[in-house]
Amino acid sequence: MDVMTDELGIRRGHALRAAVEQGLVGEAEPVVGLLDVTGIEQSATALHAAFATPGVAVTHTFAVKAASLVPVLGLLGECGLGAEVASPGELALARAAGIPAERTVLDSPAKTVAELREALALGIAVNADNPQELARIDALVAAGPSAPAGPPVASPVGLRVNPQVGGGTIGAMSTATATSKFGVALRDPGAEEWVLRAYAERPWLNRLHTHTGSQGVPLELMAAGVRAAYDLAERINAAAGRQQVDTLDIGGGLPVNFRSDDVTPSFADYARVLRAEVPGLFDGRYGIVTEFGRSLLAKNGTVLARVEYAKSAGGRPIAVTHAGAQVATRTVFVPEAWPIRVLALDGKGREKGGEPVVQDVAGPCCFAGDLVAQGRALPLLEEGDYVALLDTGAYYFSNHFAYNSLPRPAVHAYTAGADGSVTFAPVRTAQSQDELVAESGGGLPALRRG
Structure with missing residues (x-):
C-alpha cells in the first residue's frame, strides 16, 4: 500500500x-x-500526468453518467477536465457546472435530431454512432448557414467504431463484442469500406472514436481497441492525402480494484500499455480525447x-x-x-x-x-x-x-x-x-x- x-x-x-x-x-x-475532495483532485492530477506528452494535445473528459452531480462536475472542471455526455440531461448538468463546449463530447447512441442540432449550434464535439445518424448530421450541415471561407460545421465531428476485439468478464459492460449495440462494427462485411467512403465524402469529418474499456476489461484488450482505431485513422488519412482525422477519442473504461484501497490498474499503467502497443498515438500527429468516469471517482x-x-x-x-x-x-x-x-x-x-x-x-x-x-x-x-x-x-x-x-x-x-x-x-x-x-x-x- x-x-x-x-x-x-x-x-x-x-x-x-x-x-x-x-x-x-x-x-x-x-x-x-x-x-x-482531496482524493478527487489527486485522481485528476494522476490522469493528467499519465497522458502528458510534449507536443500532444490531450483533452480529458469525465463520463457524466458516473456521477451526475453538478458540484462534482464543477470540481472536475476546475481540475481541467471536460464532460462526456450521453443525454440532454447530462448535457444540461455539464453546462450548469460551467463545462465549456470545447471540452464537451456528445456520445449517446440514440441522439435525436434536436440533440444533434443543439450540439452543433453550441460547438460541442459529436461522435456519430451509425450511418443513419451521420446522414442526419449531413442534413443539419446542409441546412446550416453557408460558410464559404471555412468548414461547414464548427463542431468537431467523428464516427464511433466498434473494433470487435472482444469482451471482458462482465458481458453487459463489454462494448467491443461482435454484436455490441455501439458504433460501426468494423469487421462486418463492407463496414470498413463504408467508413473510408464516409470520410472521403465529408472533408469536415475530423475525429475517430472508439470505446473498448469498462469494468472487467483488461488493459491489453482496451489497447487493442485503440490500436484498431489508430490503424483505421492512418488509412483514412492516407486515402485523403492529408491529416483529415486529427483527433482520436479513445474513450475511457479503466477498471477499478474493488478488493482493497490500492489503485490498480492506474492511469499510468494504462498509458504505459498504450505507449507500447500504439506508439503513434503519442507522436504528435493526433490529439487525444479520453472519457474516464468510474476510475476517477x-x-x-x-x-x-x-x-x-x-x-x-x-x-x-x-x-x-x-x-x-x-x-x-x-x-x-x-x-x-x-x-x-x-x-x-x-x-x-x-x-x-x-x-x-x-x-x-x-x-x-x-x-x-x-x-x-x-x-x-x-x-x-x-x-x-x-x-x-x-x-x-x-x-x-x-x-x-x-x-x-x-x-x-x-x-x-x-x-x-x-x-x-x-x-x-x-x-x-x-x-x-x-x-x-x-x-x-x-x-x-x-x-x-x-
Whole structure:
C-alpha cells in the first residue's frame, strides 16, 4: 500500500466519524453519500500526468453518467477536465457546472435530431454512432448557414467504431463484442469500406472514436481497441492525402480494484500499455480525447448507513441497514460482478474490532435479495451501528433506484485536515417526501373511472 492509498483510508476514517458526530447521518438521515475532495483532485492530477506528452494535445473528459452531480462536475472542471455526455440531461448538468463546449463530447447512441442540432449550434464535439445518424448530421450541415471561407460545421465531428476485439468478464459492460449495440462494427462485411467512403465524402469529418474499456476489461484488450482505431485513422488519412482525422477519442473504461484501497490498474499503467502497443498515438500527429468516469471517482466515495436492526435467521446474523438496492443496485442484483467492501462501524462511526462473524448485510428494500454483502465475515453488527460501503463514489450516488419510493440520500463532499478535522460541503440535499410525492404525480388530478 503506497502513501497516497494510506492517506485515502485515513481521510475516510476521519470523515466517517465526523459525519456521525456532526449529525449528517443518524435516525433522521439514516443513509448518506460522502465524497473525498482531496482524493478527487489527486485522481485528476494522476490522469493528467499519465497522458502528458510534449507536443500532444490531450483533452480529458469525465463520463457524466458516473456521477451526475453538478458540484462534482464543477470540481472536475476546475481540475481541467471536460464532460462526456450521453443525454440532454447530462448535457444540461455539464453546462450548469460551467463545462465549456470545447471540452464537451456528445456520445449517446440514440441522439435525436434536436440533440444533434443543439450540439452543433453550441460547438460541442459529436461522435456519430451509425450511418443513419451521420446522414442526419449531413442534413443539419446542409441546412446550416453557408460558410464559404471555412468548414461547414464548427463542431468537431467523428464516427464511433466498434473494433470487435472482444469482451471482458462482465458481458453487459463489454462494448467491443461482435454484436455490441455501439458504433460501426468494423469487421462486418463492407463496414470498413463504408467508413473510408464516409470520410472521403465529408472533408469536415475530423475525429475517430472508439470505446473498448469498462469494468472487467483488461488493459491489453482496451489497447487493442485503440490500436484498431489508430490503424483505421492512418488509412483514412492516407486515402485523403492529408491529416483529415486529427483527433482520436479513445474513450475511457479503466477498471477499478474493488478488493482493497490500492489503485490498480492506474492511469499510468494504462498509458504505459498504450505507449507500447500504439506508439503513434503519442507522436504528435493526433490529439487525444479520453472519457474516464468510474476510475476517477469510485475510490473517493463512501456510502454510510445506519444499522436499524440486528436479527438472525437459520443461525445467520443479519444486519438490516438503510443502504441496499436503492443506492447499490448493481451490487444487489449482480453481486458476483459488482462486489463491494463493507466496513463495520460502531455507533460513533469508528471501525469496530472484535472477532469476525459470518453475517449478511441487508438493505431496506422489500424483497429478499436486497443484500449488499452475503456471508461476509465482519465484527458483529448491532442496532445503532453503521456500515460503510467503500469504493462507491462512481454510479452509486447518481443512479438511484427508486424501489419502495425510497428517497435519494444526501451527498456531502469532505476535506480532512492533517489534525483529523473535517469540513463538509453539500453536493446534493436529501430528497424530501414532498419532492418524492411531486415526482410521482402528486398534485395532478386523480384518474377517474371510464
